[in-house]
Amino acid sequence: xxxxxxxxxxxxxxxxxxxxxRIVKEINxxxxxxxxxxxxxxxxGLVNIxxxxxxxxxxxxxxxxxxxxxxxxxxxxxxxxSSELRHAERLYGDLDVSLLGDKPVGFLVDxxxxxxxxxxxxxxxxxxxxxxxxxxxxxxxxxxxxxxQIVLNPGALLAGPRNVFRGPARESGATEP
Numbered sequence: 001x002x003x004x005x006x007x008x009x010x011x012x013x014x015x016x017x018x019x020x021x022r023i024v025k026e027i028n029x030x031x032x033x034x035x036x037x038x039x040x041x042x043x044x045g046l047v048n049i050x051x052x053x054x055x056x057x058x059x060x061x062x063x064x065x066x067x068x069x070x071x072x073x074x075x076x077x078x079x080x081x082s083s084e085l086r087h088a089e090r091l092y093g094d095l096d097v098s099l100l101g102d103k104p105v106g107f108l109v110d111x112x113x114x115x116x117x118x119x120x121x122x123x124x125x126x127x128x129x130x131x132x133x134x135x136x137x138x139x140x141x142x143x144x145x146x147x148x149q150i151v152l153n154p155g156a157l158l159a160g161p162r163n164v165f166r167g168p169a170r171e172s173g174a175t176e177p
Contacts, residue, residue, distance in 0.1 A: 005120050007142070009113030009149060010077060012059055012068070016149045017109075018116065018142070023154055025080045025104075027112050031070050041067075042160055044108050047076065054078055054104040059152075062161050063137065068108055076106040079154060105158060116149065118142050123151060 007018030008027070033045040033056050042061040047054050056076055060068045068074070081102050126138040139151045 003120055004117050007116045009116050010109040011111040018149045018151050023079050025078045028076045054106050056106050059107050073111040075112045078106040
């Protein structure tokens, strides 16, 4: 176990987020996403990456925001599957591979940033202003210069929205995670 945490950073709605690099398989620019009829609103669709079908989820919709537009900077952050992580589980005793399934899943993001290395002691608890429904998506925050990076909980994101809504994303009153 290390005293350092490496975070793959990305932007979503002009906010900086991060995921533990140990669970990220790759960043992919293939945005040829095929819609899945009658899928939940947070499912953007499927993408074929080197012959492997990857489910693409929209984190913004999980948060209760409008679906993200796909732009030239958009990317898909693809997570490792639980079977891919079983090898790393022996190396990292703190890594819970049960959070991830055996099917490849990716998150649509607005833009990819850098890999930030921070001391684990710098990760602060989620801010108290988050409502209970959205605080489950946040593992903590890291102060980055004048801003913040929100460290996301991939298991909670994969489970989908907790403030379960089935219609269009809420226009107002959404609390930022």
